[in-house]
Amino acid sequence: MKHVGDHTCFLIGMPSSGKTTYLVSLANMLIMGEHETLLSLKNCDSLEGMENIQKEIENFNRFQPVGRTLGTAGGWVKIPLLDSQGEKTWLRIPDLSGEVFRDLVKERRLKKNIVSQLRAADMLLFFLNIDTITPSRRIPPGEESAIAIIEKDYEKDVVESGKARSAETDVEKKRQVTQTDVVELLQCVLHLIKNRIKVKFVISAWDSIEKQLAPEDQIPEKCIEKFLPLLFQFLHTNFDRIDGQVWGVSAQGFDFTNQEELEKQILDDIGNHARVITPDGEEIHDLTRLLLLT
Secondary structure, X not given: OOOEEEEEEEEEOOOOOOHHHHHHHHHHHHHHOOOXXXXXXXXXXXXXXXXXXXXXXXXXXXXXXXXXXXXXXXXXXXXXXXXXXXXXXXXXXXXXXXXXXHHHHHHOOOOHHHHHHHHHOOEEEEEEOHHHEXXXXXXXOOOOOHHHHHHHHOOHHHHHHHHXXXXXXXXXXXHOEEHXXXXXXXXXXXXXXXXOEEEEEEEOOHHHHHHXXXXXXXOHHHHHHHHOHHHHHHHHHOOOOXXXXXXXXXXXXXXXXXXXXXXXXXXXXXXXXOEEEOOOOOEEOOHHHHHOOO
């Protein structure tokens, strides 16, 4: 009888970083079983905890955009997988909203049960959607704020109106994610875990990002170096804490909201569109490859 393992792969990332889209596309690929994958559901039990994403799988198969995991919604998906040797592994993946991780950075709070699950993980998949990361901007020393200028030159009612609009802008900025926030999230995780941890950094929506890269730079790590230099530097100075790799993933293959793209694609088999870019730049179409602990 084969040994049954119980591996935990913890998905982490800020809001709109691509976690749910990957999980939905992965589950769909496994359930359909029409493509060769290193890990499979063949002759195995059914998936558990699929209630949270079943509707999204149905939308995905109709080429409808996958919705975000909102608020504190989410749960564990438990997937029984077989490798090429017939070894069975239970893979447990939390489908947590990005707001959970944004709160960790912004408010320094995280539920105890999530901390326990994080510490028990064998590997992290740290998702990054570069298109949704807002560039950081610092106000140079001596530069006056807009409110300070208004207070000097305008009447009181104009000043109060300006302050109200500024407050609304501040709320919106808190919802935005910057490169600094991403690095801070990683630092928080390292503080909680303590030990060296295997992390696969996953650049999602690779089909969009690769268009912004020269052909010779279409390698995931070079993408991090170009667009997220602060994170790149942090990874290279903390190799003693992070056993890291950088991957690219296009779980959908293209933008489902782009009508022109929809018309160009062959839509008879959604599984053909998923793409995975390995750390050395090789393109494969097996989403389970990211789940291997090697």
